[in-house]
Amino acid sequence: MSDPLILLCSNEWDTKWPTLIANHLLALGLGREHVRLATADEAGRLTAEGLRGVESARLAILLVSPDFLASRAMMKEALPRLVIRANVKVTRGQTGDTEFLPVILKDCPWGLLPETVTVQVSRELQQPLEKRDLREAYRAMAYIARRAVGHLVHIGAMPSELAWSALPESQLMLGNFRHALVAAESVEREILLHQLGVAWMEPGTRVVNLVGELGVGKSSLVAHFLALLSREAWRGAERLFCWSFDEQQRAGGHHSADEFCFALRQFLSDVEDAPEAWWETGARLARLLQEERTLLVIDGLDHLLRADEHGTARIADDALLMLLRKLLHAHNGLCIVISKQPLADLAPWEGEGLSTIQVDRVAKPDSRELLAKLRYPVTSSEIDDAAAAASGHFIAARLIAACRAARGSFPATLKRHAQRLTSIPLDQLIDGLLQELLEAWNQPAITELLSLLACADQPLEVTTIENLLGHLRRDFQANSDVSAEQQPWGATLVQLDGTKLRAILAQLRGAGIVAHPATQLVVLQRVAREAFLRRQAPLESSRGAQLHRWLAEELQLQKSDGPITPPRIATLLRAMQHRTEAGDYHSAWHESFLAALWQQEDVLKLETVRDFCYRAGALELLIDPTTQLPRAGLSASDQWRVAQLHRHALRSAGRFSEAIATTTRHLERAKLPSDEQGGNLELVPHLLIELAQQLLLAGRVKDATCRVNELVALPDLAKQKQLFRDAVMLTARVLHLKGKFAEAIERYKLAMSIPRESSHLLGAEHWHVEAVFDSGNFPLAEKTAWREIDDVAPHDFAIAAGYRFVLGRLYLALRAHSGDWRYREEARKHVQQAGTLARKTGLLEMILPAQLAQAAVYRSEDHHPQAAQLLADVTMLSERFGLKHLSLDCSLEKLLLLLASGATVEVYEQLTPLKQKMTELLYGRPVRELRLIEGKFVVGKVAGSSAAAATPPSSSTSSPSTS
Structure with a gap:
């Protein structure tokens, strides 16, 4: 192992700041072997690697804090030796053998440092890093x-190519993009670099999608391009922001863009409160990026992609999707997106703002250059074999070089694996490579493989996990006084995300293998951090560290083999209850989630979790827990409760197609005879009710009608009051959507006469008032809605939002008919309240209609641009999630907006196809809106004929009164 050039001296148990500083150093072209962290061992003395760094480093970065000043390893061992080296040549008027760069990490009396160090504390680094906001810290x-x-370039320790000209620090944020920005000549990459350069200078290209298989060098290509730009004063770029979702996952982050959006908002100095809706977050970020010409790099987007029913890649995070779509419409800079698959969501803009560039393997690689860039000590005698095995595949070359550096010779078996790697996916080879490396205990290559495992799609085989945990267990037992994350292999294992760790442990339990408690603690910490990242600002490290410490205290880790179960579940649930009553749903989510997940015999607590997540508007957080929770050993009733929570979570997240498929599968299983696995006829009516409502939300009225008829035909249904009430409500809803209001109202009255105790129809109580309003009886609808609102419980956000939504529509209609401005004020108030309550539910089926009503309010206030913008967003989201009826409502609102703008001809051209589509979908509810639109111009009808003749009015014709 080569001697380091930079030594990071820190005594913090949390390696956040050393890791971030190391990432910035790597981004400027330094190799991993050039940077080393000096820490103390369990005896409080400097480790062997730390001593080697003290003797050889040319620059020492001191992260000064109270713990640093109290550390014997730092103050008594590392600093005296570094000071001696710094003063060796100073007496002769020359530069010292090493230099200091002190960084104040926390408030402390840093004047206690030696004078050689204190005189070098620069003004820029005197303010503690812990007290800075994110942008100032970066x-x-x-x-x-x-x-x-x-400094390294000045003393000749590094090549001058690293001294690249950069943007001012305030305009540069490399984030977690760890690839070195070095413009080393690439093999057969000149054409791709030219395409990127043209895209940057071409105003019509706003987003570039680099597509290629894993490991062909897409990220390295972008780093090369950025380095070339830096040599040319960035060619007019005013800001640079880079982010890697690969690194986010390796650091334990969740598969969402929350952390990315938070960091980008900080970088853009967005001081306003974060928007409550995710599409508003993407739209606001796009507007802020427009202010200056910005180069935005998004790497590793595959972690946020999921395949649709056609197998195409779709962006799962809607905030990021909205950001990219807004940039495609208007952006004076360039956004580079790196992924393994083309982005189907952006495909319609190909050639009109989007440029997709395919990155293939190097056809004829320059062997020596390819492996030399990896900075591994591969000798010239074996470089040809290594490069031939790599065959232009960057990751294969990196693995080969790592194995060569660690073992001293190029093994034939690894060469064979690498040759196979050029023809089949990397996921299929990770297990074999890791198994072989474990036998030889090749630490550098294992570290490389585990880093790649964070990007892989397949879990490890149980035999490999057992072998790996065997080595880990020996390490932990040999150092039982040191926590898991402070162990070298514990830190490596933490690179994997919590979902994969849970899957690994589930495989172990299924095979009867018991992992060491310290390893399970690492898993618990990762699970807790993922839950924390979902609901809280991701970079608030103090809260994350506090959560980790709380876990360590509550679990009371035992130093013996055996699975961990929380010994104080009752205490946790009591604390959860108290905090929930105080309105602290976030803490309640953490504690109840951990309690339910790890105390599997008490799955009933998951219903409590569901209640608190519903109150916090976070039902979608239950998707992963209910999927990953092992079902072995659970009773049939407990398995039913877990499955029900999973379906509710899918529906809350807007994944209606998955929810319908899952509910249908559960229904078919429940219909099996009771002696067969999964059969339970008592669950059939409950599943039919859920499935019918899901189908109605998706606009599949015919399928929903079939399910409702099947429900009504069940024997003894009338004897079960709540099931009978839900069945009548669904029957009325079907009639309501078909436009048969009188029949629907009668059935609604019958259902409402039965007291509501428990129901599977989430937020369905406002359907009755909505039907009364749609029938035109405004006074009765207003009276009923106000009466029902008074009886709504404070935490029933969905019910209250439904009634507020109906009142908002009602007052908008009264405003259109009477022209009284006071109705408009009432409509605005109720629509805003409906939107707030809908966001609290977290249910997409409530949020989007509230946004549509807000667009109608904008239209009534003559704010047509805002209405059109919001309407376009809701239309895109309703089509994306398959809400067909809501999509038709958006089309009707668009026609009303066109009429308000005077575009009568366009309305006439679009009305007939829209009515035909409504007929196909059996959607007759918006009769009032159709009459309002048709009343704006004269439509001639031929009596007794199926065809209607009409004369399109001119856009200059004045609008007659509404019907």
Whole structure:
């Protein structure tokens, strides 16, 4: 192992700041072997690697804190030796053998440091990093990295190519993009670099999608392009922001863009409160990026992709999708997106703002150059064999070089694996490679493989996991006084995300293998951090560290083999209850989630979890837990409760097609005879009710009618009051959507006469008032809605939102008929309240109609641009999630907006196809809106004929009164 050039001296148990500073150094072209972290061992003395760094490093970055000043390893061992080296040549008027770069991490009396160090504390680094906001902290770390690399270049320790000209620190944020920005000549990449350069200078290209298989060098290509731009003063770029979802997952982040959006908002100095709706977040970020010409790089987007029913890649995070779509419409910079598959969501803009560039393997690789860039000590005698095995595949070359560096010779078996790697996916080879490397205990290559495992799609085989955990267990037992994350292999294992760790442990339990408690603690910490990242600002590390410490205290880890179960579940649930009563749903979510997940015999607590997640508007958080929770050993009733929570979570997230497929599968299983696995005829009516409502939400009225008829035909249904009530409500809803209001109202009255105790119809109580309003009886609808609102419980957000939504529509209609401005004020108030309550539910089926009503309010206030923008967003989301009836409502609102703008001809051209589509979908509910639109112009009808003749009015014709 080569000697390091930079030594990071820190005594913090949390390696956040050393890791971030190291990432900035790597981004400026330094290799991993050039940067080393000096820490103390369990005896409080400097480790062997730390001593080697003290003797050889040319620059020492000191992260000064109270713990640093109290550390014997730092103050008594590392600093005296570094000071001696720094003063060796100073007496002769020359530069010292090493230099210091002190960084104040936390408030402390840093004047206690030796004078050789204190005189070098720069003004920029005197303010503690812990007290800075995110953007200021990144600016400071960029300054540290720039000074460090500049010093190494000045003394000749690094090539001058690393001294690339950069944007000001305030306008540069590399984020977690760890690829070195070095413009080393690439093999057969000139054409791709030229395409990127043309895209940057071409105003019509706003988003570039780099597509290629895993490991062909897409990220390295972008790093090369950025380095070339830096040599040319960035060719007019005013800001640069880079983000890698690969690194986010390796650091334990969740598969969402929350952390990315949070960091980008900080970088853009967005001081306003975060929008409550995710599409508003994407739209606001796009507007802020428009202010200056910005180069935005998004790497590793595959972690946020999921395949639709056709197998095409769709972006699962809607905030990021909205951001990219807005950039495609208007962006004076360039956004580079790196993925393994083309983005189907953006495909319609190909050639009109989007440019997709395919990155293939290097056809004729320059062997020596390809492996030399990896900075591994491969000798010239074996470089040809290694490069031939890599065959232009960057990851294969990196694995080969790592194995060569660690074992001293190029093994034939690894060469064979690497040759296979060129023809089949990497996921299928990870297990074989890791098994072989474990036998030889090849630490550098295992570290490389485990880092790649965070990007892989397949879990490890149980035999490989057992072998790996065997080595881990020996390490943990040999150092039982040191926590898991402070162990070298514990830190490596933590690179994997919590979902994969849970899957690994589930495989172990299924095979009868018991993991060491310290390993399970790492899993618990990762699970808790994922839950924390979902609902809280991701970079608030103090809260995350507090949660980790709380876990360590509550679990009371035992130093013996055996699975961990929380010994104080009752205490946790009591604390959860108290915090929930105080309105702290976030803490309640953490504690109840952990309690239910790890105390599997008490799955009934999951219903409590569901209640609190519903109150916090976070039902979608139950998708992963209910999927990953092992079902072995659970009773049939407990398995039913877990499955029900999973279906509710899918519906809350807007994944209606998955919810319908899952409910249908559960229904068919429940219909099996009771002696067969999964059969339970008592569950059939409950599943039919859920399935019918899901089908109605998706606009599949015919299928929903079949399910309702099947429900009504069940024997003894009338004897079960709540099931009978839900069945009558669904029958009325079908009639309501078909436009048969009188029949629907009669059935609604019958259902409402039965007291409501428990129901599977989430938020369905407002259907009755909605039917009364649609029938035109405005006074009765208003009176009924106000009476029902008074009886709604404070935490029933969905019910209250439904009634507020109906009142908002009602007052908008009264405003259109009477022209009284007071109705408009009432409509605005109720629509805003409906939107707030809908966001609290977290149910997409409530949020989008509230947004549509807000667009109608904008239209009534003559704010046509805002209405059109919001309407376009709701239309896109309703089509994306398959809400067909809502999509038709959006089309009707669009026609009303066109009429308000005077575009009568366009309305006439679009009305007939829209009515035909409504007929096909059996959607007759919006009769009032259709009459309002048709009343704006004269439509001639031929009596007794199926065809209607009409004369399109001119757009200049004045509008007659509404019907």
